[in-house]
Amino acid sequence: GDSVTQMEGPVTLSEEAFLTINCTYTATGYPSLFWYVQYPGEGLQLLLKATKADDKGSNKGFEATYRKETTSFHLEKGSVQVSDSAVYFCALSNYGQNFVFGPGTRLSVLP
Amino acid sequence: GAGVSQSPSNKVTEKGKDVELRCDPISGHTALYWYRQRLGQGLEFLIYFQGNSAPDKSGLPSDRFSAERTGESVSTLTIQRTQQEDSAVYLCASRPTGTGSWTDTQYFGPGTRLTVL
Numbered sequence: 001g002d003s004v005t006q007m008e009g010p011v012t013l014s015e016e017a018f019l020t021i022n023c024t025y026t027a028t029g030y031p032s033l034f035w036y037v038q039y040p041g042e043g044l045q046l047l048l049k050a051t052k053a054d055d056k057g058s059n060k061g062f063e064a065t066y067r068k069e070t071t072s073f074h075l076e077k078g079s080v081q082v083s084d085s086a087v088y089f090c091a092l093s094n095y096g097q098n099f100v101f102g103p104g105t106r107l108s109v110l111p
Numbered sequence: 112g113a114g115v116s117q118s119p120s121n122k123v124t125e126k127g128k129d130v131e132l133r134c135d136p137i138s139g140h141t142a143l144y145w146y147r148q149r150l151g152q153g154l155e156f157l158i159y160f161q162g163n164s165a166p167d168k169s170g171l172p173s174d175r176f177s178a179e180r181t182g183e184s185v186s187t188l189t190i191q192r193t194q195q196e197d198s199a200v201y202l203c204a205s206r207p208t209g210t211g212s213w214t215d216t217q218y219f220g221p222g223t224r225l226t227v228l
Contacts (some may be wrong), residue, residue, distance in 0.1 A: 103153035
C-alpha cells in the first residue's frame with residue numbers, strides 16, 4: 001500500500017539556520033503531496049502542497065518540490081525562526097480520497 | 112466561514128465507560144475523516160465518509176469503535192468500553208469534493224483529547 005517516510009526527529013536548530021526535513025513516498029498512481037504543520041497545542045494546518053511532478057509548493061518561507069524521479073518531497077527553509085518550532089507531517093493523497101501521513105518530525109528552534 | 116469544530120475539547124473518562132466525540136465539518140464539505148494521534152506519534156487513520164457512499168472503516172482498530180455521519184453534516188465517533196490504550200487525541204478533518212486540485216486538501220479540527228483512567 002501507499003506509505004510516507006520522514007526523517008527521524010527531533011531536529012534542533014539555532015535561529016536563522018537552514019532547514020531540511022526529508023520525505024519520501026511510495027504510491028500507486030500519481031499522488032498529491034502535502035506538508036502539514038502542528039504547532040504546540042494546536043491542530044494540523046496545511047503548510048504547502050504540490051499536485052504534479054516538478055511543482056514547487058511554498059508558504060511562509062518554506063518550500064518543497066515534487067520529485068517524481070526520486071519519489072521525494074523534501075521540506076526546506078533558508079532561515080528558521082523560533083516560531084517555526086512545531087511538528088511537521090508529510091502526507092500524500094491519491095485521487096483526493098485516502099490520505100497517508102508520515103510519522104511527523106519535531107523541530108525545535110533555539111534563539 | 113467557520114472551520115472544522117470538535118467537541119468536547121477534552122474528555123476524561125473511566126475505563127469501561129462509553130464516550131462520544133463530535134465533529135462539525137466545514138459547510139459543504141462532503142468528505143470527512145477521523146484520525147487518532149497518540150502522544151508523540153503520527154496520525155492513524157480510523158474512518159472516512161464520502162457523501163452517501165458506504166464509509167471506509169478499514170482503520171477502525173476494534174469493534175468497540177464506530178462512527179456515524181448523517182448526510183454531509185455532523186459526525187460522531189463512539190468508543191465503547193474504553194481502555195487505557197484508547198487515550199489519544201482524536202482528530203477530525205473535512206475536505207471539499209468536486210473537480211480541481213483544491214479539492215484534495217483536508218482541513219483539520221482542533222481535536223478532542225481523550226484520557227481514559
